[in-house]
Amino acid sequence: MKTIKLQNNSLKLVKDVLKDLKASPDLGIYKCVQCGMCTSVCPGASQTEYDPRDMIRRVLEDDETVIDDENIWNCFSCYTCNSICPSGNNASEINQILRQMSIDKGEGIQKIVSFSAYGDSFMELGVGSIPNTFFDVMVKDVGPEYMNLKLNIEDIRADLGLGSYILPEEAINEVESILDNSGFKNRLERIKRCKK
Amino acid sequence: MKFIPDKDILLFKSCLVNVEYPGIESSTSYIFDRIDVEYYVDERQSCCTGLGHYYDLFDQLSTTALAARNFQIAAETGHKNIAVMCATCYAILKKSANILNQNEEARNKVNKILDDSNLEKMEYNTYDMDPVKNIFHVAEIFFNKRDKISSLVKVDLSGFRVATHHACHYCKVHYNDTIEGVRDPNLIDSLAAAVGVETIGWYDHKRVTCGAGFRQRFTNKEVSLAVTAEKLHVLKENEVEILLHMCPNCQMQFDRYQPYIENKLETEFNIFHLNISQFIALALGADPYKVLGIQTHTVPIEPLLKRLKLPFNIVDQKENAKAEKSLKN
Structure with missing residues (x-):
């Protein structure tokens, strides 16, 4: 019989994000349904390759390369994604946390x-x-x-x-x-x- | 509808109001003095760190520790209600209050920082500052007193075509606390109505950001100004003459950069940019130079004043500059 084995640390990145002081206690990242409302209203997405929906997916899939992705620096911090999210998620806040992770690693300092x-x-x-x-x-x-x-x-x-x-x-x-x-x-x- | 106070208010100084559009502060005081709002300005109050926070330069703990100090200054002087002139101050202070109230570990760290700085007297206790009951934008204080404002109007501004730009950090960050609409924001439209001006109301792009994007204006200028230009185009299509603001950063993006964008795109927008405090003060008869502070604007406000045919001593800045130049020659 085939079983699906969940990796022990498969949620490491999302847990680190939620532990961050910037993360609001009601941050709804686990409730994200990947509807794409955030990306559709995002000025960064309309002008650059930044894609908040994809950024959230990568965080949920424990894809740490998202921290090094140049595109996270194209968020305008306008919170339009936050105001429109049907799941109570806040891509803008998560973006700020990822940028701090990049700064802590060193690359983001530049x-x-x-x-x-x-x-x-x-x-x-x-x-x-x-x-x-x-x-x-x-x-x-x-x-x-x-x-x-x-x-x-x-x-x-x-x-x-x-x-x-x-x-x-x-x-x-x-x-x-x-x-x-x-x-x-x-x-x-x-x-x-x-x-x- | 949340309770909005009219006394015990600390008018919270903003870095961009301080040095870019100080007339926003003098206009706010001018209005507060006339609508019986009891307020106080404290020279010890530090900046909220907002720009640094969104440049990703400041860390959240430092921002929160400085907020705790400012909250104690407000409380100690008997002005536990904070009214801000900048939308980013609003978002930053509310977030810091939330952290201090809800996160025991962070609160302890902040209090340790204050102790280590010999500021034990400033230690923060849970709910010393309630982000819903004690932190407001000045536009909300005006909204609560809009009938009083209406009764004081001296100058008819209804001849202009007016639109509003609602600041993102007021509407979209702590959206459960926003009054008069989030997705279709109308707070400053209601204030314009209070001084007898019917705005154009909804327009395509009404809720879109100014484009400043904090780091974007400086490190990604083309992208930043493309967002601003898009909004300016929509406003032009709507034949808007005055755009009203509630955040000095948005005002800067539009007022400082409109001529630059006009040059680049070889077009003219000819839109005046005024903060809602300046607009209301003007309607109440305030002096353009001694109260509104229009001398710090990049898009000259003088042509607007000339159309009003008021007995102001209007300085034609462009003519003055020409005269000075010819004198030098």
Whole structure:
């Protein structure tokens, strides 16, 4: 008689995904019926080879190569897939977890290294913004007025009756201390070391 | 329908409102002051980490620990309700509150981080922050007070053809808490109606993302702007003159990049981009430069103001730039 033997670890990837801190307790990945609603409404899928339905199938089939698939970096994090899923699954959230797995493995770091200036600004001012790595391209795309806005922002805010957007020193120290103890500071250093 | 507060509100500062469209904050304050909303802004409040979170740069634990600190600032000052001007702040803060309330292991880790940072006083206890009862978008606060807003309208904006762009991170992340529709979102349409403006309502692509896609705008620009351009084309087909926003990132994508897309595609869209706070403040008679902050916009708002024939001292930025240039020459 033929029997089907389920591999012991056949659900390793999906279990790892569900264990992740980002995974909502009600994440319905096991309920996925592969209907493809997620892919049909996905801006990433309409413009690139990214296919959230296929990504979910590969997670459920324990296909770890999905972590290294370039296409997972084409998700827009718009959550349209989440809002429309009839099974309560959230492909956008799972995508974010897979990207973190890729970063933890090392390969994914190259994908985020250009954003590391955001982390520096956060540690320094207690606020983030568009990473200054991209200022030049923004000024080129938007026009020189964009640079003027950046240079005069505190004056413009004062004209609008708003105070400085930078946190007081004591608050910045608190934020920095939290980010040191949470491991973010080390993580940021590790990412920056990968700068080519 | 969930309960929406009008007092004990921490107006939560947003990184992109701060430095891209600060007029969203001054407009929000202008409206809150006139509709009897009791609120407070705290200079110690840090960013939510939203952009960093969706650049995949931040880890969830760090984001959650910073949220716990901000929640304690809100509670300590007697402003336990948070109102955000950015849809991503909304999604990030609600998620962090969910984790802190539901995941004991994560809560303990966050409290250990706070202890190690000499912030024992900021330790988080379960349901210090209720994501449904305490976290709102300012548009929801306006919606709750829309009758009051209607009674204060001074400027007739009904002559414009207006459409709305509902932010994904308000509508589609915690969709059970979204008011006025998820698949057919109408929250800001209802607010436009409150100031006497009937929007075009549903249009094809109404619920589609702005296209910013966080990393996409910077590392995949062609793809990002293709999504934006598609929506702009549909709006043009509908002869839309003003697109209303509820998220500074969406506003940036459309306002900063519309001229760029027009150049690339050799077409004109001529659509003004205003946040719903700026639009309501304008209807209530607020000054365009001292309250709305239109001087930080890329698509000039002056032509819109000229059509209103209001006694504003309108600065023609293009003429000014030309004059400055000729002076230099």
